Amino acid sequence: RNITKYFPIEQKLFSKEKTVLKAVDDVSFTIKKGETLGLVGESGCGKSSTARTIIRLHDLTAGEIILDGVDISRMNEKQLLPHRRKMQMIFQDPYASLNARMTVKDIISEPLHVHRIGTKSERNEIVENLLHKVGLKKEHAMRYPHEFSGGQRQRIGIARALAVNPEFVICDEPISALDVSIQAQVVNMLQDLQEELGLTYLFIAHDLSMVKYISNQMGVMYLGKLVEIGSSEEVYKHPAHPYTQALLASVPAPDPRAVQAEEDVMLEGDIPSPINPPQGCRFASRCKYADERCKSEEPELKQIGLNHLAACHLL
Ligand code: SF4
Numbered sequence: 001r002n003i004t005k006y007f008p009i010e011q012k013l014f015s016k017e018k019t020v021l022k023a024v025d026d027v028s029f030t031i032k033k034g035e036t037l038g039l040v041g042e043s044g045c046g047k048s049s050t051a052r053t054i055i056r057l058h059d060l061t062a063g064e065i066i067l068d069g070v071d072i073s074r075m076n077e078k079q080l081l082p083h084r085r086k087m088q089m090i091f092q093d094p095y096a097s098l099n100a101r102m103t104v105k106d107i108i109s110e111p112l113h114v115h116r117i118g119t120k121s122e123r124n125e126i127v128e129n130l131l132h133k134v135g136l137k138k139e140h141a142m143r144y145p146h147e148f149s150g151g152q153r154q155r156i157g158i159a160r161a162l163a164v165n166p167e168f169v170i171c172d173e174p175i176s177a178l179d180v181s182i183q184a185q186v187v188n189m190l191q192d193l194q195e196e197l198g199l200t201y202l203f204i205a206h207d208l209s210m211v212k213y214i215s216n217q218m219g220v221m222y223l224g225k226l227v228e229i230g231s232s233e234e235v236y237k238h239p240a241h242p243y244t245q246a247l248l249a250s251v252p253a254p255d256p257r258a259v260q261a262e263e264d265v266m267l268e269g270d271i272p273s274p275i276n277p278p279q280g281c282r283f284a285s286r287c288k289y290a291d292e293r294c295k296s297e298e299p300e301l302k303q304i305g306l307n308h309l310a311a312c313h314l315l
């Protein structure tokens with residue numbers, strides 16, 4: 001609820017003005033148990049910062065995080081520990097997120113040590129089961145990350161995230177760094193695991209069309225703000241915010257109407273800096289519908305349909 005994360009920026013000498021990077025600004029959503037919320041937007045829009053704030057890798061500037069009815073927003077590390085177990089993260093880069101000097105077994109069982117789960121032989125059994133779950137073999141346990149392909153490394157990362165039996169898993173662009181040919185395999189596996197284990201996902205991606213298939217809800221972020229959110233079908237079929245429309249139009253589609261749409265709304269220009277973001281609508285500098293009001297007045301997220309909200313003065 002109202003998740004806000006500002007990062008202070010080094011202050012200019014003799015300047016009293018505080019400079020902040022508004023990475024996440026007043027973002028609210030709810031993910032139901034067993035469901036998936038897909039969060040999309042261009043890089044730098046605050047998707048990963050939102051994820052890291054939710055999982056309490058960052059402290060919040062404002063807002064609340066309610067996990068299973070418990071407010072975890074202001075807990076200290078010790079209070080958080082039992083809740084940390086319930087939420088895990090799968091990272092974008094399977095190369096960078098695995099310690100090259102650790103064996104697969106040690107990587108996967110590390111969270112078990114942190115949470116003091118199981119005896120040595122129990123932990124070995126858990127690792128073996130996890131390897132099997134993510135489509136790897138038990139012989140792989142004693143090998144090192146460099147001996148695996150990108151897709152296999154991401155499977156190891158997934159096994160590590162699942163080691164402590166989490167309920168909520170944040171997948172931060174888990175397939176963006178992988179070959180296109182294996183992206184679908186990994187997504188399918190994540191979906192199977194969700195079904196089998198009853199997992200709840202926050203799935204971050206920059207590709208709207210991919211998120212559509214795996215999400216119940218879809219949220220679109222721009223410059224730290226949630227600009228549209230709703231059921232995936234609704235947002236995909238009836239995108240309301242000019243930014244969502246532009247994002248969808250920039251996805252190559254076999255549909256000839258999409259070519260028309262591409263001519264209509266194209267994403268031009270750079271994203272303004274999240275350091276002191278523009279007043280009014282943050283999308284105004286790139287929006288072809290922008291008028292005077294957009295430059296001064298910030299649009300609020302409002303309901304525009306059943307289970308569909310968007311933030312634009314036009315709506
Ligand atoms: Fe465009 Fe104005 Fe809507 Fe912002 S509020 S998306 S600038 S029309």
Ligand code: MG
Nearest residue numbers: 044047048173
């Ligand atoms: Mg990111």
